[in-house]
Amino acid sequence: MNRRNFFTSAATTVAAASVAHSALAALPDVAQQTGSATAAPLPAPAGQPYNPVVTLNGWTLPWRMNAGVKEFHLVAEPVVREIAPGMQVNMWGYNGQSPGPTIEVVEGDRVRIFVTNRLPEHTTVHWHGQRLPNGMDGVGGITQPQIPSGKTYVYEFTARRPGTFMYHPHADEMVQLAMGMMGMWITHPKGRHPLIAPVQRDFCFLIGAFDVEPGARTPRVNTMLDFNLWAWNSRVFPGIDTLNVRLGDRVRIRIGNLTMTNHPIHLHGFEFEVTGTDGGPVPPAARWPEVTTDIAVGQMRQIEFVADAQGDWALHCHKSHHTMNAMGHDVPTMLGVDHGGLERKIRAIVPDYMAMGDKGMADMGAMEMPLPDNTLPMMGGQGPFGPAEMGGMFSLLKVRRGQLPGDYGDPGWYQHPPGTRAAEWSGDAPDTVRAAPGATVPGMPSVRKPGAEHEGHH
Numbered sequence: 284m285n286r287r288n289f290f291t292s293a294a295t296t297v298a299a300a301s302v303a304h305s306a307l308a309a310l311p312d313v314a315q316q317t318g319s320a321t322a323a324p325l326p327a328p329a330g331q332p333y334n335p336v337v338t339l340n341g342w343t344l345p346w347r348m349n350a351g352v353k354e355f356h357l358v359a360e361p362v363v364r365e366i367a368p369g370m371q372v373n374m375w376g377y378n379g380q381s382p383g384p385t386i387e388v389v390e391g392d393r394v395r396i397f398v399t400n401r402l403p404e405h406t407t408v409h410w411h412g413q414r415l416p417n418g419m420d421g422v423g424g425i426t427q428p429q430i431p432s433g434k435t436y437v438y439e440f441t442a443r444r445p446g447t448f449m450y451h452p453h454a455d456e457m458v459q460l461a462m463g464m465m466g467m468w469i470t471h472p473k474g475r476h477p478l479i480a481p482v483q484r485d486f487c488f489l490i491g492a493f494d495v496e497p498g499a500r501t502p503r504v505n506t507m508l509d510f511n512l513w514a515w516n517s518r519v520f521p522g523i524d525t526l527n528v529r530l531g532d533r534v535r536i537r538i539g540n541l542t543m544t545n546h547p548i549h550l551h552g553f554e555f556e557v558t559g560t561d562g563g564p565v566p567p568a569a570r571w572p573e574v575t576t577d578i579a580v581g582q583m584r585q586i587e588f589v590a591d592a593q594g595d596w597a598l599h600c601h602k603s604h605h606t607m608n609a610m611g612h613d614v615p616t617m618l619g620v621d622h623g624g625l626e627r628k629i630r631a632i633v634p635d636y637m638a639m640g641d642k643g644m645a646d647m648g649a650m651e652m653p654l655p656d657n658t659l660p661m662m663g664g665q666g667p668f669g670p671a672e673m674g675g676m677f678s679l680l681k682v683r684r685g686q687l688p689g690d691y692g693d694p695g696w697y698q699h700p701p702g703t704r705a706a707e708w709s710g711d712a713p714d715t716v717r718a719a720p721g722a723t724v725p726g727m728p729s730v731r732k733p734g735a736e737h738e739g740h741h
């Protein structure tokens with residue numbers, strides 16, 4: 284079943300359930316998603332027009348209407364997430380996936396969320412950034428009892444302000460966040476909002492970090508800083524889908540950070556503005572142009588720009604260790620080391636041994652290193668011109684004239700028009716021009732050594 288069919292049938296089931304009166308007393312059906320491809324957006328309901336969000340490598344949770352209330356059913360449970368092709372990780376998430384499905388509503392909606400706990404320990408859900416009654420805030424032990432294994436709790440509040448929000452447990456947080464329990468919440472404005480521009484493309488993802496030892500399948504849950512998998516929606520490059528838009532589209536990307544460190548997110552090719560934070564829309568007078576925005580722990584940023592140039596434009600975290608996968612962080616620096624003789628001797632004992640790093644680590648992007656099972660290479664991904672030498676938090680914004688409205692499919696690699704791509708220069712090498720010692724820039728006072736200065740003042 285493809286994803287469009289999935290949503291069609293889920294919507295049909297939901298509609299059928301809401302007309303059967305007896306069903307209204309029951310819990311809403313549990314929608315499940317276990318694949319890792321980006322799902323088609325869930326169309327806006329009749330009477331509430333908005334451009335729905337697309338969750339990168341994720342999906343949006345269907346709901347049912349019950350006497351004017353939008354009812355959702357989240358199930359906290361262990362899941363298996365393919366973090367990139369070739370590696371699966373045992374995580375905890377919601378409704379079959381980590382992260383959980385995006386909850387998408389409209390300002391003013393009355394929302395009821397049933398949360399069933401199928402984890403081996405208790406949990407809660409905190410609705411990060413929402414205005415709500417204190418008892419709905421989901422802080423275990425403080426605003427409510429923890430939700431025991433096997434039990435269902437119900438949260439209910441009105442989505443009072445439009446914006447980008449998150450949800451996550453406020454119970455055994457170190458473990459439950461390290462295992463991938465998080466999701467996004469989008470509240471669209473009702474009607475035209477003075478600070479929220481209509482956009483043609485609206486993407487969202489959460490930044491997460493995991494510590495999975497090479498060869499293992501389950502994250503270490505007590506890691507504080509030494510994470511080795513830097514993920515967007517629990518996927519790492521080359522497993523992160525591209526963001527595909529049409530030339531001229533106004534694009535919004537909503538990003539939340541639930542790791543233990545900040546992430547400076549950088550977009551090539553365009554200037555953007557931060558048009559909203561966890562606190563709501565940013566007034567235009569308070570916006571400034573950027574090409575990188577730092578997203579601190581527990582923050583959300585929504586960036587916007589007009590995609591007015593075609594191409595395959597990189598979108599990535601600018602911390603270079605966050606665009607690589609496990610295996611590389613403990614490799615010693617070998618630049619300039621001649622280990623040719625040593626390599627021959629070691630190969631006599633370990634035939635697979637490869638000396639590497641003496642000219643840099645780029646070789647590792649192309650090399651088929653023997654790796655433990657269920658382990659990604661440090662750098663991977665293939666582009667049209669060779670290895671991309673990337674991992675972790677890296678994807679592409681693909682801008683195409685021919686991308687149809689509503690089509691989020693990958694258009695393939697960009698074909699650069701003749702004469703617009705960097706290419707090898709061939710010709711004679713120029714002479715090296717060396718600056719003469721003591722030469723000065725015209726118009727600048729010369730800098731003299733103190734000794735020379737004394738000599739000059741006899």
Ligand SMILES: [Cu+2]
Pocket residue numbers: 513545546547600601602605676
């Ligand atoms: Cu980062």
